Amino acid sequence: xxxxxxxxxxxxxxxxxxxxxxNVGNWLIYFGNKDLNSKLNWHHEIQHRNYNLLxxxxxxxxxxxxxxxxxxxxxxxxGYGFIDSRNKVTETNEI
Numbered sequence: 001x002x003x004x005x006x007x008x009x010x011x012x013x014x015x016x017x018x019x020x021x022x023n024v025g026n027w028l029i030y031f032g033n034k035d036l037n038s039k040l041n042w043h044h045e046i047q048h049r050n051y052n053l054l055x056x057x058x059x060x061x062x063x064x065x066x067x068x069x070x071x072x073x074x075x076x077x078x079g080y081g082f083i084d085s086r087n088k089v090t091e092t093n094e095i
Contacts, residue, residue, distance in 0.1 A: 024052065025049065025050050025051050025052055025058065026049075026050050027047060027048070027049045027050075028046075028047070028048040028049075029045070029046070029047045029048075030045060030046045030047075031044075031045045032044045032045065033067075038069075039068055039069050040066065040067065040068060040069075041066075041067040041068075041069070041075070042064070042065075042066060042067070043063075043064065043065045043066075043067055043077055043079065044063070044064045044065075045061070045062075045063050045064075046060075046061070046062050046063075047059070047060070047061040048060055049061075051088050056088065057084070057086055058085070058086060058088065059083065059084065059085045059086070060082075060083070060084040061081065061082070061083050062081070062082045062083075063079060063080070063081040063082070064079055064080060065077045065078055065079020065080065066078055066079065
């Protein structure tokens with residue numbers, strides 16, 4: 001019971017504390033690498049970056065490529081990347 005009370009008080013405190021205005025953003029990232037055979041692999045990734053938690057796209061990166069294992073420690077990758085970057089739109093009072 002004591003632990004549950006501490007958790008509830010902690011959560012209430014988080015919701016009531018405010019030190020300064022802060023635009024919290026997020027990055028959602030996925031990286032993948034799939035072996036096609038002993039020498040070839042397929043690399044793929046998506047990165048979705050926001051100015052705030054639920055929207056306002058800041059940047060979208062989509063990258064993919066075909067990799068070749070030169071030796072155990074080295075890999076050469078030939079690929080493509082799509083990058084969409086946007087400026088943050090701020091509200092103004094101008095007419």
